[in-house]
Every structure is written in structure tokens, then in C-alpha cells.
Amino acid sequence: MPADVNDLKLVESILKKYSRKEDTVAALQELQQTFGYLERGHLELLAKQLSLPLVHITGVATFYTQFKFTPKGTYHISICRGTACHVKNSETLLKHVERKLNIKAGEITTDKKISLECVNCIGACAKAPAMMINEKVYGNLDEKKIDMIIHSLE
Amino acid sequence: MTPITALADLKKGHEALTCDRITVGLATCGISAGADRTLAAFQAANLPLIIENVGCLGNCYAEPIVTVRQDGSTAIYGHVTEDKVQKILDAIKTKTICKELFLGRTLEEIDFYKIQKRLLLANCGKINPLDIDQYVATGGYDGLAKALRKKPQEIIEDVLASGLRGRGGAGFPTGQKWRLIAVKTGKKILVCNGDEGDPGAFMNRTVMESDPFKLIEGMTIAAYAIGSDEGIIYTRAEYPLAVKTLRSAITIAESHNLLGKNILGIEGFNFNLRIVMGAGAFVCGEETALMNSVMGLRGQPHYKPPYPADKGIYGYPTNINNVSTLSFVPLIMSMGAKEFAKIGSEKSKGTAVLCLTGKINRTGVIEVPMGTPLREIIFGIAGGPPQGTTFKAVQCGGPAGGCVSEKYLDLPVDYESLLSIGAMMGSGGLVVLNSDSCMVDVAKFFMSFTRSESCGKCTPCREGTTRIWEILDKITKGLGTPKDIETLKSLSQYVKENSLCGLGQAAPNPILTTLAQFADEYRVHIEQKECPSHSCRNLVHYRINEKCTGCGNCARHCPVHCIAGRLKEKHVIDQSVCVRCGACYENCAFDAIDKG
Structure with a gap:
């Protein structure tokens, strides 16, 4: 079962593992693995964490077909x-x-x-x-x- | 020279490979056929034999595959689903063979393997992929041990002399590629391209799942030869089992001092290996796009130069080789460059690892000497198309490759021969098409693939692939005009010549080869508004014939309820409502529905 997207502590614990620009794809993969999809708010937090503009994060996320922006089913x-x-x-x-x-x-x-x-x-x-x-x-x-x-x- | 002590410890494998045991192929193909349940059933039987999971033997058509070695003699069984395990257990008990599922005593006895030469795939399906002892017992790490006694330059010379060429598709001599980066100083990065996105190709997955140490050993030798201390295996998120297997294999290799610092006691030889997972973008198989993806960017290619060997990941010189290419390296080291170069054709050395899929009797992953004629592969190894149908074409090399018709079947499989007719080796996927397949539809399929995978950076590829697809779509709907053929040809040529990277440059190949070899099929679609293979949905009609018994089964399966008729009387399809899904045709037990 995917985790609750409102569990910000969990989001934080994931994000703190990543600090460099090259981690973007890996961080997105872990977020998706955990929550089943990419939540907009999480992308904003990731942008902050990596000190990158949000457009970089969404640009990367939308490029790859693996990433989903709506929840998946069980x-x-x-x-x-x-x-x-x-x-x-x-x-x-x-x-x-x-x-x-x-x-x-x-x-x-x-x-x-x-x-x-x-x-x-x-x-x-x-x-x-x-x-x-x-x-x-x-x-x-x-x-x-x-x-x-x-x-x-x- | 420091003695290679760590390897000497890995001796238990011999025993594991020669003792009585039952092995079940548990790679992705096997699992999809239920091999995990087969393995569980054997484990539950409490036999006095060792039961072990191995990788993929390559004869995927017969999955799940079980090998039983009892009292020193071996029997290979196919189609051993969970419910058939008891039959094998009975045979083991009575020390006989179960004839119903028996494939052969050895691989050589099975038709599928008769003309194969398995070098790269030799271990696949025979050893436990994560038992390094077994890998060493089959001669694993012998290549590295030999390589470490040489100077890096000598290894590169060996690889050059072996004639090894890139197995990712382009066929660039591997030794030359290494030479370019070996002369650079400072930090260098070695990348293994395992982003096997070509639909119809899965040999890289097979190696990564079934013999991961071979790839790791190959990369270690390559790192030593070019002077790199950082390795990356870039592979697909769609291959969860391969990723998992590689991760474990890397940890095991590290614990044996086969990766990490001062490898095998050689002072200063450090090599760290990690996995980067792609995220579903076909274009990332292109090396400059792959590098961007590794750096956490959009996986878009850039113009070359700068070449990766000059300026790659983070500006460091980077060497990128395919999974198969790197996995051949230990073999070249252990068997010797000269022996390797004896196999294959004049310009293409060694063996070709190919995937056989589509409309054929025996599907799977095979290995044959370069230069083997396509006919022998398709009719010999694969057993030809299913009964009642005829061979039409084989699509070589995925979306970048081309279709090869009957006329060219005696062509040998090597880089130059396939290029000479507009196809290519590509990744080595061979998708066989038979009389049921429509060539225009296949061309359209490839275009819909490259169109959606085009990264959008350059206009010829982004717009060109879409326009080509639109024309093909029109033709398959019966709306084509004679002028379309000329437009397709000129547009394809334009996209080929003007696209930025290999994806766009090769995207029109399926169109150009089908136009050249199957012009008639295009013509019938355009002039007669018919699909000769009855495959294009919009050009197919379903009609109920006199054999109809009025059972009503078709009407029950029709998703749009367009079939009417009284019970026990002939039914009728309302053509104005029919969506041509074929559900009636598939479900009629009386052969009472005509497709045409």
C-alpha cells in the first residue's frame, strides 16, 4: 500500500537523503515508490532540498514516462x-x-x-x-x- | 605480482555444479510462466536433493524449465508448471524420466540449441546467479586474473585484436573506444549501458538476471584497462529483477574484494560500481542522453562533439559500452583474443546474442556465431512460423532497424550485411512476422513508438515522426492517397538526414524498408482500401455465415451489442455500430464468422 501523502515527516526523511542535482531522478523514484505517485507539494519540497528551481524538478519529472502525477491503484x-x-x-x-x-x-x-x-x-x-x-x-x-x-x- | 588469494577460496562451486540437484529457471520469463510456484512445489516435496534457482536457459518458449541431475545423469524438462511437478517427482522416485515434459539430456540434444554457440550465455540457466562460487567454478574471474597480469595497454590491444565491436547496435570497435579514453589523465567514468529499451530485445536483461558477475567482471577489466575507478550500470526501472540481482551481486563482489579498494590485493587498483536506474525514456539508450540522465537532468541528447571520451559525465572523460560488449571481455581474456577472432565472419567477430520473438514456434534468447544466415535462425532454431501460416518478414534491430523479407533470408547476421539492405543489427531483437501481420500496421506501430519516445529537442525528429505516423494512420484507415507514398519516402529521408541523434536518424528505417520490400501491401491499402492480412481494424469486416447455429455466444460477447438474432437462428452484425473488436470472431465455436 502506498504511504499517506500527508505524512510530511516521511517525506522529510526521504528528502534528507538527497542533496545534489544528480539525485533528482533517484529522489523522484523513491518518492513515487513510497507514495505511488508524485505529489505537487513534495516536488516543491524536493526543489527546496536540492536548491533548484521547481521548474527543473517538474521538467525532469515530466520527461520520464515512469513518473505519474495521479495516484495509482492498489x-x-x-x-x-x-x-x-x-x-x-x-x-x-x-x-x-x-x-x-x-x-x-x-x-x-x-x-x-x-x-x-x-x-x-x-x-x-x-x-x-x-x-x-x-x-x-x-x-x-x-x-x-x-x-x-x-x-x-x- | 600479488597472489590472487580471494579467488582460491571460492572453490565450493565445483561441488554445487556437479552434485545431484534440481534447478528451476527463475528469470523474468520463467516467473511470468509460474516458475516461482514450481520452485515452491519442489521445495515443499522434501526431497533429499538440492533444489536451487538458476537464471534463464534462453528457451523461453518452454518455461518453466526444470533440470534434474540424479545419479550423475541430467534431464531437462520444459513447461513444468506447478501442477506438473508431481510427474517429475514420480520420475525422480522411480529413477526414470518423465517423457511428457522431457526436452533432452543435454542442451545440444534440443533442436533450439543445435546450431547455437553459447559463450556469453554459457552460464545462463546453469548457475545460481548470485552464487559467486559457482561462477568461479565455471571459469569466472579467470579473465580478470589473466588481465591483471597484463599492462592496461596490452588488454586494449587484446580487445582490438579480438575484433570485438559494440553490441549496442552501432558496432564501433570496442578496443578503439577504450584507446581514446585510456590516453586521458585524471578521473574517468566507465558506464555500462543497460538501458535496453528496444521492444523485442531482452538479452541484456537475461545476462543481468542470470549471470551478473560476468558483467561485473567485464567492467572490472575495462576499468583496469582504461584507468577508471568509478563505474555505473545504467539500467531500466522496468527490469526490477535485474536491478535487484545486480545490487546483490555488487555487494557480494565487494565482500570478496572483487570490487572496491585494492582489488585482489593489487595496490592502487580501485573500482567502485553503482547502479543508476532509468525512468522510462527510450532515448536514454543514446549515450549523450544517458549521461544527462545520470546527472539528474532531462534525458535529452546533445550534439557530438564533444564526445563522451573527451567530456562526459560532470565533464570527466566517460566510456560507455553495452552490457553484452562488456560481458564478452572476460571471455576474450580467458580464451585469448585470437581464439575469439576465429569465431564469426570477416568483419564481425565473435557471436551474436539475439532475441527471437513474434510469430514463431520457439521464442527465446539465442547465441550464434556472427554470420549465421537468418534462415537457419528462423527456421532452424525458432522452428519457423506457427502451423498454417507462412513467414512474411523479420524485423531486425528494433524500432531503429528494418524489416527483412523472405528474399533476403540467406543474408548472414552481421553488422555490414544487415546495413546493406537498410536494416541493422541494432540491439539484436528479431521479431518474426507471418502472414497474419500487416506490414503497414507494423510500420505504423514503430512510428507510434518513436513518435512518443522522441525527446522533442530537434524538429526533424519531433515533427517528422508525428507527420509520418499521421500518414500511416490514414493509410491503415483506408483514407490514403497514391501521393502519400512519395511523401512518406521524402519525409523519411529528411528525418534520417537531419535528426540530431540516432533515434531520429534511424526512426524511418522500418518505413523505408517496408516501402522497398512490401510496396504491394501499401498499394492495396491505398487503392483497394483493403488490408491483405486482415489486421488493420478499420479495414476489416466481420460477417456471420451460414454455419451459424444461433447459439447467441457472439451476441453475449459483443461489447457494443450490435449482434442480433433469435435463438437457434442465424444472427446478423450491424456494420454501422460494429467496432471491429473481433470478440465475436474469437468466441464463435462454429467457425460461423468470416473476417475479411
Whole structure:
């Protein structure tokens, strides 16, 4: 479970580990790892901590696709859209999941349980089509298999 | 010369590698197929055998893979999911083999491995990735021990003589790259580029997960040769297992004095290694972009010169090599440059590590001598496309590479041959396409990839990739005009010639190669508004034929409720509402839906 974004003590304890400009990406990664996404207020605190303008922090954060600015669900589904997955119909699977969860890629279910996104390649090409739920990889998917996996989350 | 004492202590590995044991492949591919549960099931069985996790053997199509060595004889099993563990346990009990899951006694017996030559991947799937004793028992750190008896300059000469070229794609001679930085004085940084963002390539992940000490040893030799004391492995956040494995491996190497200060007792030879995680930007595989990312900046490339060897991370001379390139170094040291140079073709030495994916029977990561013809790889190792379909093309080298049609299949896999037809080695990903794949759609797919991964710094790449994508999108929707082909060609050429970095310069390759080899497919999309492979969604129609029994299954699966009909009577699809998702086609048990 992601930590509470209002826990400023926790934010502080993370930020104090970083002091140099080169730490920007690593600090953002730890913030996201802890809270599930990047909260605007935390970015302001990071800017202060690194003595950098906020625009540097947001510039870096928005450049990399890993960083999210809205909360993720308890289960974050990343559908792989790499080449091998594409030729094995991952687009159809994506549409299927979108219909099933009634959300689009980049969105989260109303109960905040499941969020969905597309990623470019998770390197499980030999098991295409593949997806990741949090850090676990699932391969050789079809609609039935995805249904079973999603049901097991609920 | 100080005796290399720390290595002499690492002897237990021999025993581990030769004793009776059960190993389960637990790299990402294996886990995705349920190998973690397979391992747990073996552990729960309370066998008198050692049960151990290893990395990836490369035959990902057969995951989860289990190797059993009993009374000195080995059996390799595939598709051993949790529910099949009992069958293997029964075989162990009766000292027989389980025929149903049996792949072979040795790798050489299995078709997938017959023409392979596994040097870099030799340990993958055979040793516990984090057991340094086992690594040493397979000849690990022999390369470093040999290298430390030489002068740095001699190592560089060896690497030059071996003919090793960068495995990241460009194929620049590694020895030359090292020579450029070795002459610099002061602090130097050695970077391993493990930002394997090419969709369809995962050989770096395989090595990092399955044989991390090989990479660490290679980097240590490189650091000694070029005179660097700081190493960085830049890898992807999308590879959590690789990051975790490398982190542990670095700690283990440090505790054995194989990293850190005065390595192996050599006074003054210090080398510290750390991991920097990327954050999901394909362009960071480009070396100047990678350096910016390491420095905590937006990962945008810059114009060269200055080259990294002159002015790299924080202004220090920086040397950047790919994971495979660095992992070949210990082998070159231990087998000798001459032996290494005997393998491969005239200009491309050694072996090529390739990933086989897409519409083929056997997917996985393979290693063959450079110069092996594509046909042998695709039809020999990979077993060709699935039954009932025919081979159409193979996409070589990811989004920067190109498509190779049947006509060129006898081309050997090496840097020059692939470049000669507009494709490239790239990272070594081979995605096979069959008669079900539409080449225009594939070209569009690559463009949507490079378009979203373009960093936006230079206009030709940022705008060009978007315009090319728009034209391709139009064509796949049946709205193309004959003039589009000419526009695509000239625009592609323009983007290729004018982009700042390799991403933009190579982005049009898939378009240009498909235009050259599959012009007919483009023409049919434009002139007849049809997709010959029935793959482009907007050009496909689903119709219910006379075989319909009126079971209503299609109607139940239709997400937009556009299928109507009475029970036990033929149903009809309302074409004006149909979103062409194919759910009816997939779910019909009577072959009553025509796709066309």
C-alpha cells in the first residue's frame, strides 16, 4: 500500500537523503515508490532540498514516462505494447481490459483499486503478449487468462 | 605480482555444479510462466536433493524449465508448471524420466540449441546467479586474473585484436573506444549501458538476471584497462529483477574484494560500481542522453562533439559500452583474443546474442556465431512460423532497424550485411512476422513508438515522426492517397538526414524498408482500401455465415451489442455500430464468422 501523502515527516526523511542535482531522478523514484505517485507539494519540497528551481524538478519529472502525477491503484496494471506484444494482438487485449474495468489507459477505477497504463516494453517479449501487475510479470495472455487474473485481484 | 588469494577460496562451486540437484529457471520469463510456484512445489516435496534457482536457459518458449541431475545423469524438462511437478517427482522416485515434459539430456540434444554457440550465455540457466562460487567454478574471474597480469595497454590491444565491436547496435570497435579514453589523465567514468529499451530485445536483461558477475567482471577489466575507478550500470526501472540481482551481486563482489579498494590485493587498483536506474525514456539508450540522465537532468541528447571520451559525465572523460560488449571481455581474456577472432565472419567477430520473438514456434534468447544466415535462425532454431501460416518478414534491430523479407533470408547476421539492405543489427531483437501481420500496421506501430519516445529537442525528429505516423494512420484507415507514398519516402529521408541523434536518424528505417520490400501491401491499402492480412481494424469486416447455429455466444460477447438474432437462428452484425473488436470472431465455436 502506498504511504499517506500527508505524512510530511516521511517525506522529510526521504528528502534528507538527497542533496545534489544528480539525485533528482533517484529522489523522484523513491518518492513515487513510497507514495505511488508524485505529489505537487513534495516536488516543491524536493526543489527546496536540492536548491533548484521547481521548474527543473517538474521538467525532469515530466520527461520520464515512469513518473505519474495521479495516484495509482492498489493494483497497477501495465499492458506491454512492445513489438512482439503488438504483433500478438496486445491492442485487442488492452481494449478488452479497458472495457472490463470500464476505464481507459492512464485512468483508475472509482474504488481506486485498479489503475491501467500502457508501457513500451517490459522485456518479456518471448512470453508475448505480456503485462505487469505491480512488479509481477504475466505472459502468454489471452482474454480468458486476463479475466482470471483480474478476478483474482478482486 | 600479488597472489590472487580471494579467488582460491571460492572453490565450493565445483561441488554445487556437479552434485545431484534440481534447478528451476527463475528469470523474468520463467516467473511470468509460474516458475516461482514450481520452485515452491519442489521445495515443499522434501526431497533429499538440492533444489536451487538458476537464471534463464534462453528457451523461453518452454518455461518453466526444470533440470534434474540424479545419479550423475541430467534431464531437462520444459513447461513444468506447478501442477506438473508431481510427474517429475514420480520420475525422480522411480529413477526414470518423465517423457511428457522431457526436452533432452543435454542442451545440444534440443533442436533450439543445435546450431547455437553459447559463450556469453554459457552460464545462463546453469548457475545460481548470485552464487559467486559457482561462477568461479565455471571459469569466472579467470579473465580478470589473466588481465591483471597484463599492462592496461596490452588488454586494449587484446580487445582490438579480438575484433570485438559494440553490441549496442552501432558496432564501433570496442578496443578503439577504450584507446581514446585510456590516453586521458585524471578521473574517468566507465558506464555500462543497460538501458535496453528496444521492444523485442531482452538479452541484456537475461545476462543481468542470470549471470551478473560476468558483467561485473567485464567492467572490472575495462576499468583496469582504461584507468577508471568509478563505474555505473545504467539500467531500466522496468527490469526490477535485474536491478535487484545486480545490487546483490555488487555487494557480494565487494565482500570478496572483487570490487572496491585494492582489488585482489593489487595496490592502487580501485573500482567502485553503482547502479543508476532509468525512468522510462527510450532515448536514454543514446549515450549523450544517458549521461544527462545520470546527472539528474532531462534525458535529452546533445550534439557530438564533444564526445563522451573527451567530456562526459560532470565533464570527466566517460566510456560507455553495452552490457553484452562488456560481458564478452572476460571471455576474450580467458580464451585469448585470437581464439575469439576465429569465431564469426570477416568483419564481425565473435557471436551474436539475439532475441527471437513474434510469430514463431520457439521464442527465446539465442547465441550464434556472427554470420549465421537468418534462415537457419528462423527456421532452424525458432522452428519457423506457427502451423498454417507462412513467414512474411523479420524485423531486425528494433524500432531503429528494418524489416527483412523472405528474399533476403540467406543474408548472414552481421553488422555490414544487415546495413546493406537498410536494416541493422541494432540491439539484436528479431521479431518474426507471418502472414497474419500487416506490414503497414507494423510500420505504423514503430512510428507510434518513436513518435512518443522522441525527446522533442530537434524538429526533424519531433515533427517528422508525428507527420509520418499521421500518414500511416490514414493509410491503415483506408483514407490514403497514391501521393502519400512519395511523401512518406521524402519525409523519411529528411528525418534520417537531419535528426540530431540516432533515434531520429534511424526512426524511418522500418518505413523505408517496408516501402522497398512490401510496396504491394501499401498499394492495396491505398487503392483497394483493403488490408491483405486482415489486421488493420478499420479495414476489416466481420460477417456471420451460414454455419451459424444461433447459439447467441457472439451476441453475449459483443461489447457494443450490435449482434442480433433469435435463438437457434442465424444472427446478423450491424456494420454501422460494429467496432471491429473481433470478440465475436474469437468466441464463435462454429467457425460461423468470416473476417475479411
